[in-house]
Amino acid sequence: MARSGAATIVDVARLAGVSPAAVSKVIRGAYGVSPSMRERVEAAIEQLAYRPRVAARAMRGSTFSIGIELPHPGYHFFTTILQGATAALGHTRYQPIVVPTATEAERDGRALDLLADRQVDGIVAVSPLVSPDRLERLAARIPVVLLGRHDRTASYDTVTGDDVEGTRQVMKHLLGLGHRRIAYLVQEGQAAMPGIRTPQETRMEQYLEHMHRAGLGAAARVVRTVDGDVVPESAVEALLAPERPTAILVGRHELALEMLQAVTARGLDVSVAGYDDTCLAGHPAISLTCVDQDGVEMGAKAIRLLLERIGGRTEAAHLTVEPTLKARASTRPVR
Amino acid sequence: MARSGAATIVDVARLAGVSPAAVSKVIRGAYGVSPSMRERVEAAIEQLAYRPRVAARAMRGSTFSIGIELPHPGYHFFTTILQGATAALGHTRYQPIVVPTATEAERDGRALDLLADRQVDGIVAVSPLVSPDRLERLAARIPVVLLGRHDRTASYDTVTGDDVEGTRQVMKHLLGLGHRRIAYLVQEGQAAMPGIRTPQETRMEQYLEHMHRAGLGAAARVVRTVDGDVVPESAVEALLAPERPTAILVGRHELALEMLQAVTARGLDVSVAGYDDTCLAGHPAISLTCVDQDGVEMGAKAIRLLLERIGGRTEAAHLTVEPTLKARASTRPVR
DNA sequence: TTGAAAGCGCTAACAA
DNA sequence: TTGTTAGCGCTTTCAA
Numbered sequence: 001m002a003r004s005g006a007a008t009i010v011d012v013a014r015l016a017g018v019s020p021a022a023v024s025k026v027i028r029g030a031y032g033v034s035p036s037m038r039e040r041v042e043a044a045i046e047q048l049a050y051r052p053r054v055a056a057r058a059m060r061g062s063t064f065s066i067g068i069e070l071p072h073p074g075y076h077f078f079t080t081i082l083q084g085a086t087a088a089l090g091h092t093r094y095q096p097i098v099v100p101t102a103t104e105a106e107r108d109g110r111a112l113d114l115l116a117d118r119q120v121d122g123i124v125a126v127s128p129l130v131s132p133d134r135l136e137r138l139a140a141r142i143p144v145v146l147l148g149r150h151d152r153t154a155s156y157d158t159v160t161g162d163d164v165e166g167t168r169q170v171m172k173h174l175l176g177l178g179h180r181r182i183a184y185l186v187q188e189g190q191a192a193m194p195g196i197r198t199p200q201e202t203r204m205e206q207y208l209e210h211m212h213r214a215g216l217g218a219a220a221r222v223v224r225t226v227d228g229d230v231v232p233e234s235a236v237e238a239l240l241a242p243e244r245p246t247a248i249l250v251g252r253h254e255l256a257l258e259m260l261q262a263v264t265a266r267g268l269d270v271s272v273a274g275y276d277d278t279c280l281a282g283h284p285a286i287s288l289t290c291v292d293q294d295g296v297e298m299g300a301k302a303i304r305l306l307l308e309r310i311g312g313r314t315e316a317a318h319l320t321v322e323p324t325l326k327a328r329a330s331t332r333p334v335r
Numbered sequence: 336m337a338r339s340g341a342a343t344i345v346d347v348a349r350l351a352g353v354s355p356a357a358v359s360k361v362i363r364g365a366y367g368v369s370p371s372m373r374e375r376v377e378a379a380i381e382q383l384a385y386r387p388r389v390a391a392r393a394m395r396g397s398t399f400s401i402g403i404e405l406p407h408p409g410y411h412f413f414t415t416i417l418q419g420a421t422a423a424l425g426h427t428r429y430q431p432i433v434v435p436t437a438t439e440a441e442r443d444g445r446a447l448d449l450l451a452d453r454q455v456d457g458i459v460a461v462s463p464l465v466s467p468d469r470l471e472r473l474a475a476r477i478p479v480v481l482l483g484r485h486d487r488t489a490s491y492d493t494v495t496g497d498d499v500e501g502t503r504q505v506m507k508h509l510l511g512l513g514h515r516r517i518a519y520l521v522q523e524g525q526a527a528m529p530g531i532r533t534p535q536e537t538r539m540e541q542y543l544e545h546m547h548r549a550g551l552g553a554a555a556r557v558v559r560t561v562d563g564d565v566v567p568e569s570a571v572e573a574l575l576a577p578e579r580p581t582a583i584l585v586g587r588h589e590l591a592l593e594m595l596q597a598v599t600a601r602g603l604d605v606s607v608a609g610y611d612d613t614c615l616a617g618h619p620a621i622s623l624t625c626v627d628q629d630g631v632e633m634g635a636k637a638i639r640l641l642l643e644r645i646g647g648r649t650e651a652a653h654l655t656v657e658p659t660l661k662a663r664a665s666t667r668p669v670r
Numbered sequence: 671t672t673g674a675a676a677g678c679g680c681t682a683a684c685a686a
Numbered sequence: 687t688t689g690t691t692a693g694c695g696c697t698t699t700c701a702a
Contacts, residue, residue, distance in 0.1 A: 006476065008695055019673045024697055032671055054453045055398070056695035058390035059678040070433075073417050079408040086408075086435050095449055098405075098433035100421050114430055118389045141341065229614070254614075261618050279564070279589075283596050285620040343679055354689045359681055367687055391679035394694040 007048035016044035067115030068098045069125045077276040084299025104227045122306040143309035145302045150197035157305040157317045166291040166323035167206035178334035183221040183245035231258045246334045247271040271331040287329035342383035351379035402450030403433045404460045412611040419634025439562045457641040478644035480637040485532035492640040492652045501626040501658035502541035513669035518556040518580035566593045582606040606666040622664035
């Protein structure tokens with residue numbers, strides 16, 4: 001019953017006294033329409049408040065939509081990417097449609113299937129937990145750009161932050177401040193998928209690598225926390241006792257803020273650094289040191305790659321966005 | 336060319352040795368299918384990795400999708416609503432599809448049209464800047480739930496925070512702390528649409544009302560800032576000089592955090608309170624007093640109303656969610 | 671420059 | 687219980 005009474009292309013054609021095919025041409029701005037006909041058709045469209053159905057269009061042509069798989073809409077960094085992507089789509093014919101995934105479990109690719117079922121013209125997937133195999137099969141049918149994944153195949157494009165460089169910067173910063181017992185907090189699930197190189201995984205590996213190179217392999221300590229928005233008390237305890245670190249590096253922004261809170265609440269002199277920046281990290285009362293990634297640029301780049309692919313490019317492209325260390329008061333020289 | 340080689344219902348039917356209609360019935364779980372046929376069809380679906388196109392389905396039946404118009408994905412409160420809505424949709428047959436709107440200008444209803452063009456089965460619109468007229472026309476075709484708008488019509492349902500009560504609570508709190516010169520910061524565009532009762536507008540009116548009732552009508556001061564994420568220096572100046580208020584009430588969370596920052600940076604003893612809560616407001620280093628609205632519940636309620644409408648309810652429903660004042664350190668007794 | 675006709679993949683009546 | 691049939695609203699050859 002939805003749209004029951006709504007005008008169709010046939011109604012418009014009838015009112016304008018032309019064929020449906022002619023209306024279709026006007027709508028699409030296709031070649032070979034006389035100005036007088038265009039005018040009459042446009043008047044009829046206006047009068048009937050006609051809008052083409054995406055579904056009917058999809059049956060033959062293109063939907064002119066770009067699907068965006070967006071994990072954890074509550075995480076600031078991801079919405080930043082969305083903003084960049086949406087803005088980049090601004091003046092194209094393409095519309096963004098977003099399928100949110102709330103839990104790690106949902107990032108298994110079902111959202112990508114849903115987008116494919118909608119016959120979107122391209123897909124931006126934000127570090128999905130899907131095997132390269134499956135992504136290649138998808139990319140064979142629809143252009144796909146992966147955000148944040150470090151795997152490189154010929155079938156899909158990627159945009160990644162330089163996690164090696166980012167981790168290098170923050171580790172250099174911490175080591176330079178004299179820290180030796182540096183611990184690492186990572187969120188379970190993000191680093192645990194075999195065959196997939198997530199940012200989380202890369203950063204953790206690099207942390208271990210830097211500890212090792214600094215001769216601190218024995219002091220390295222990785223604490224894993226569950227999926228979710230809070231750092232459970234047990235993880236905090238595991239992190240802060242008994243050989244308490246002087247600095248903690250955290251794999252995700254929101255958790256870094258939590259850790260900072262936990263440390264502050266306990267009155268401890270433990271430095272905390274994280275990944276990704278928000279205006280809140282820069283708030284003087286918080287002042288969290290972090291590796292800033294330009295999410296807006298990443299989103300915009302992803303769209304650019306997608307449009308290029310839709311436009312016909314066939315060889316794969318892999319873009320990297322350089323992170324910047326924002327050193328703030330949450331990291332201090334070790335006493 | 337997208338999906339070019341993908342299997343259709345005819346392919347499945349052929350492989351299973353049945354009619355396309357039979358496959359359709361199996362897919363939809365429709366009545367009157369023998370177990371043996373179901374089994375064969377399911378095997379064929381599996382083998383061909385068949386997935387029904389949403390578009391083809393939409394041509395006759397339902398798309399089983401709920402459209403969500405989401406303004407400002409970067410604002411925490413809005414993503415909270417999205418989370419509630421997505422979770423509520425979790426175990427239904429319906430899928431959420433989100434169309435983000437980035438600027439105030441985009442909230443004029445074009446996103447709603449895009450969703451209607453996709454023949455979604457229902458629409459959740461988060462305080463869109465669209466006239467009741469136009470919404471009624473839309474709601475005549477598709478069930479619509481408005482979030483945050485205070486207009487009440489018979490054609491669409493609404494879910495709103497109790498902004499009268501919320502403002503009452505925070506004003507009572509500030510007045511109780513001895514504040515008399517209380518200023519109000521509101522974002523331009525949000526309160527300026529004729530005929531539409533946005534939360535922003537209601538809150539501002541209530542602020543004025545409470546000032547008036549407290550005999551402080553002359554001390555009331557409303558400063559408007561432009562659309563965007565920052566409070567421009569000029570607005571800060573306008574707010575803090577020359578008859579500096581002892582407290583500032585801010586219409587939107589992100590701006591409240593900014594104001595708090597500006598006040599702190601200047602070392603002034605000015606209380607700041609806002610609307611909406613985040614974990615960051617509760618961070619001990621920030622400790623921003625605010626009126627907390629349960630966004631998750633609002634999102635969930637919106638979906639519930641929508642499903643009821645889809646299920647056949649015809650009379651309008653208007654739900655209210657009660658806010659809670661979270662009094663924190665950013666508001667102190669006036670010296 | 672315009673129109674007629676075919677068909678995209680699916681569902682819903684209706685027949686068998 | 688199963689299959690046949692007739693579209694849904696649009697785009698796209700191909701003729702006129």
